[in-house]
Amino acid sequence: MANDVANDIVEEHSLSSLLLAWFTLEKRDLPWRRTGDPYAIWVSEVMLQQTQVKTVIPYYEQFLQRFPSVVQLATASLEDVLTVWSGLGYYSRARRMWEGARYMCDQRGGKMPQDYDSLLLVPGIGKYTAGAIASIAFGQRVAAIDGNVLRVVSRLLAWPEPVETVRSHRHFGELLGKWQPAVQPGDFNQALMELGAMICTPKNPDCGGCPLAFVCEGYLQDDVFLYPVKKPKSQRQVVTRLTFVLRRGDQVYLQKRPSHGLLADLWEFPGVELSQGNDLKESILNISGDNGFGFFQKTVSERMFDELVREQFERGITLHGPVWYTFSHRRWKIIWAIFDFPDLDNPRNLPELLERPESKPEGVSAPRESVGEYRLDSRKDHQLEDHCWVTLQDLTGLPLPVAFTAIVDDLKTSEE
Numbered sequence: 001m002a003n004d005v006a007n008d009i010v011e012e013h014s015l016s017s018l019l020l021a022w023f024t025l026e027k028r029d030l031p032w033r034r035t036g037d038p039y040a041i042w043v044s045e046v047m048l049q050q051t052q053v054k055t056v057i058p059y060y061e062q063f064l065q066r067f068p069s070v071v072q073l074a075t076a077s078l079e080d081v082l083t084v085w086s087g088l089g090y091y092s093r094a095r096r097m098w099e100g101a102r103y104m105c106d107q108r109g110g111k112m113p114q115d116y117d118s119l120l121l122v123p124g125i126g127k128y129t130a131g132a133i134a135s136i137a138f139g140q141r142v143a144a145i146d147g148n149v150l151r152v153v154s155r156l157l158a159w160p161e162p163v164e165t166v167r168s169h170r171h172f173g174e175l176l177g178k179w180q181p182a183v184q185p186g187d188f189n190q191a192l193m194e195l196g197a198m199i200c201t202p203k204n205p206d207c208g209g210c211p212l213a214f215v216c217e218g219y220l221q222d223d224v225f226l227y228p229v230k231k232p233k234s235q236r237q238v239v240t241r242l243t244f245v246l247r248r249g250d251q252v253y254l255q256k257r258p259s260h261g262l263l264a265d266l267w268e269f270p271g272v273e274l275s276q277g278n279d280l281k282e283s284i285l286n287i288s289g290d291n292g293f294g295f296f297q298k299t300v301s302e303r304m305f306d307e308l309v310r311e312q313f314e315r316g317i318t319l320h321g322p323v324w325y326t327f328s329h330r331r332w333k334i335i336w337a338i339f340d341f342p343d344l345d346n347p348r349n350l351p352e353l354l355e356r357p358e359s360k361p362e363g364v365s366a367p368r369e370s371v372g373e374y375r376l377d378s379r380k381d382h383q384l385e386d387h388c389w390v391t392l393q394d395l396t397g398l399p400l401p402v403a404f405t406a407i408v409d410d411l412k413t414s415e416e
Ligand code: SF4
Pocket: 152, 155, 156, 199, 200, 201, 205, 206, 207, 210, 211, 212, 213, 214, 216, 217, 218, 219, 224
């Protein structure tokens, strides 16, 4: 049935002409549509995955200003790239672009590959991005299937199967190959995406204003909202995340996350995932007394303040939050405890801490620094590989995930 519809669309109407005529008149003027530079198109396509256009525009401009070419991206440090990306979310995108740029420098003389198959060899460039770059920048007749395109095509065909399956992708790819014109193949891809973004929206499609309405089987059957058919969603896992905020004077303590997994290579307020589930009471019971201090020792690299933290856990800690942060497959319910330490930049505070008795309760490490080394210099600390102390103002210079924005706001408010 859907195949017949597809053939009818091709044979009886020129879908691409209708679509391109509409696109010429109605397309939004976006910065990446004013360039044929494959590198700039790559940047825009990666940023637009999972992020709205209006959010992307300033990041796109700033990114290209800072890294205007493959070579400049490849020779920057990952830290710099993540910092410029900071706030855009899904940081693995930035890391993969950086890896891709390094590959292009190593293997291709710092140039973007000029066809679909060669683009697919670049780390981090998948079928969609390769299709978008190849068709838009190099005029290659190849599909670029994103979520918008899946929705539009599934409605055009009244496609009865889940759109995420390999079979659906393959089928849509074959059809788009037939529909896509030899001239302006990139505009055709962009027009389908634009139609999905502006007209054939998920919840409120404007079928009355759609150039494809009279060939759209979903619309003609008055069943638009049945499509796209989706696989049943698996529930996102909810995890309570206890976060340790260490503060001394106007500085806070950050640690760098590992180079793999969630939020790889970003800086964070260290913390521990307590439980899978939504029961905050159970989580709080879990972090009283020795348990809580145990979590701190396992999670935080800085050993200088162990004694003070332990005492604070014994007296009882105040928890802040929760705030929620959603990843693609899990949700963090973030709660945090603030530990205030003496401002050791202030010499009056130094002796008290250093004169603490050497003997420690079992299981508690002594401070790592000797008296001679115990000089606080935030610039020196910045050089540490995996942790540092920074002022709240300097946080903007580090790639800190948006997940922690509420904590930073809370700290700033308490400073005022
Ligand atoms: S007619 Fe409606 S459902 Fe069909 S493609 Fe256009 S906007 Fe989407």
